[in-house]
Amino acid sequence: MKNSTGAYAADGGVRSSSRESDDIERSLVIIKPDAVRKNIVGEIISRFEKEGLVIEDLKMMRITRELACQHYFEHQNKDFFGKLVEYICSDRVVVMIIKGRDAIRRVRRLMGPTDPKKAEKGTIRGDFGTDITVNAIHGSDCKESAEREIKLFFG
Numbered sequence: 001m002k003n004s005t006g007a008y009a010a011d012g013g014v015r016s017s018s019r020e021s022d023d024i025e026r027s028l029v030i031i032k033p034d035a036v037r038k039n040i041v042g043e044i045i046s047r048f049e050k051e052g053l054v055i056e057d058l059k060m061m062r063i064t065r066e067l068a069c070q071h072y073f074e075h076q077n078k079d080f081f082g083k084l085v086e087y088i089c090s091d092r093v094v095v096m097i098i099k100g101r102d103a104i105r106r107v108r109r110l111m112g113p114t115d116p117k118k119a120e121k122g123t124i125r126g127d128f129g130t131d132i133t134v135n136a137i138h139g140s141d142c143k144e145s146a147e148r149e150i151k152l153f154f155g
């Protein structure tokens with residue numbers, strides 16, 4: 001919930017009346033292999049926390065080919081699919097459920113656009129992304145994707 005200064009509450013707007021709680025969303029966020037290798041896991045997580053979003057669950061793992069293909073199934077016919085799967089499986093990642101009011105849109109705003117070259121400084125991809133494949137972070141793009149991705153990674 002926004003307070004009088006327009007900021008979101010420190011609980012990500014999670015504690016609120018039952019009517020307002022309808023707006024609480026969950027996003028599946030992946031800190032991708034390049035960001036883990038750069039040792040900026042904490043830096044990225046703190047950006048979400050400073051925004052008032054809540055880390056509901058978190059784990060470090062290595063994504064298998066099978067899981068990567070399931071996660072990115074919507075891109076299976078794109079020319080970059082093979083490269084994308086190879087990259088996301090190339091090292092450990094940190095996977096999180098991030099919760100809060102309007103969390104999906106807020107997470108994506110903090111991430112910046114897919115191509116780091118088009119991302120503003122101050123966004124995660126603008127500050128840490130390398131190129132359109134190696135772009136530091138994933139965040140769900142809508143409620144349906146978030147639900148599917150959370151099931152895939154957290155059961």
Ligand code: GDP
Binds near residue numbers: 080
């Ligand atoms: P996102 O939701 O912003 O992550 O972007 P998409 O869902 O469209 O793409 C998923 C991931 O595939 C991106 O985060 C990139 O890692 C990669 N990707 C997307 N578009 C391209 C592209 O045009 N070329 C290449 N090489 N990789 C891409």
Ligand code: MG
Binds near residue numbers: 139141
């Ligand atoms: Mg996407």
